[in-house]
Amino acid sequence: MNVFVIGLGLIGGSMALDIKQSNKKAHIMGFDANEAHMNRALEIGFIDEKASPEDVSKADVVIVSIPVNASVKLIPGLLDKVKDNALVFDVGSTKSLICKALEGHEKRRNFLATHPIAGTEFSGPEAAVEGLFRGKTNIVCEVEKTAFKLQEKAFGIFNDLGMRICYMEPKSHDKHIAYVSHLSHISSFMLGKTVIEKEKNERDIFDMAGSGFESTVRLAKSSPEMWQPIFEHNKENVIETLDEYIANLQKFKELMEAGNFDAIYKEMADTNRIKEILKGISIKTS
């Protein structure tokens, strides 16, 4: 099986690692717009061969793990070139625009839109880790538009990666993922910004930071190359989440200003049930 991974970072690299592990016959070709990333991927060994975009015609499976704006530009042309029985899937964090871009494409049946809910705050080939996808959810959109045999091929790979599959409409995916993923990134980036601005004159401040701050601000280490296009693609939904988040913070602040600490207590106690909800997530990811 010839697997062509386009984009040799955290997600593409981690998939390549696990595919090599579960399928000794897999031959992994890799392409990245960044030549140094290609060389590093070859050194680390998660690709067997550096390739060029034209080599897509040799692939049985094409994994597109690049920023979402690049995917939307690249995939239509890739599909034009792939073999009739080749599977192409993306792994982007927004799904409406890619599905829309491929509507009516002659080879739409060769494509599957997916979003594996897995990752870390790191990026690039060095960020690739084994087992990243084990126990995680892969959201698959418009599955009915993909050829039956290629659905099977994809689910075989996802099964080897240890993923659970959820099916959603692209619009519904983009709306909900804005809450449980995109908003977290903005809250974390802006927390980091607020504290760094303060630190300009008070460098000691970070000596006071503990694991709580570290955890809350972790996502602010994420790659702007990846996240800027996500926010652009999912603009309307993300703005909606930001409106609600800002309103909640504003209300909390007003309760504090009014000295209504009974209400402050209630805000926190009501939100504590996130414990139970996250228990569900922990079971899923363990």
Added chain:
Amino acid sequence: MNVFVIGLGLIGGSMALDIKQSNKKAHIMGFDANEAHMNRALEIGFIDEKASPEDVSKADVVIVSIPVNASVKLIPGLLDKVKDNALVFDVGSTKSLICKALEGHEKRRNFLATHPIAGTEFSGPEAAVEGLFRGKTNIVCEVEKTAFKLQEKAFGIFNDLGMRICYMEPKSHDKHIAYVSHLSHISSFMLGKTVIEKEKNERDIFDMAGSGFESTVRLAKSSPEMWQPIFEHNKENVIETLDEYIANLQKFKELMEAGNFDAIYKEMADTNRIKEILKGISIKTS
């Protein structure tokens, strides 16, 4: 050495565990307003004896690990009752009010104001863990107001716990800790709230949540009993951090609305240097 721990939760319990470990002669008396917590602490074994507040007169060291509003009420009376050579220290997340409450107290020299920057999102005796303080920072305020021999005694204990000491003025502590700790908790609580409100009608949403959301919302599991008084004590500083955080989020939203994604990119790229800052924290906490 008779150690009296008042408040048998995460911090008090974890300190008791480590003190027992490093000083086999330590006899730990424990009191908690919640009788069940006292019984559980005895079962777990981090206290040797249940005690009553009056027993404070038998103690060589008194650790006050209760919510900050309760500390301010309790400690003046405790100090009245302790032996002349007894050390009393608190571990609260705000320092101005406790220092002010003890200004001019006859036994001010028996008290040391401390804030160990350590913890988890869990609470109660079950949350106590060994080694919680190893490599962490303990912020000590108004050290010069504590008797020299009792400073020595306290630093001996903190050394056994593996802590690094930082000295700060109470006002400066409260101002900066608002940024690196208190704000993180509010951002996390309000993120949890925003997503839970959405989830009312869309229960599936949490199937889409990954480790990024889990990390960012972790602090929303924290105890309202502990955090409400902290926010009340540190009201002015916390409101200032909230003003800045909300303004940054608002600006991010406006940039999105204006479609200025170059600026969105810059916001994230500028904040990425939190990586370097957090590396410093990791070294410190490892």
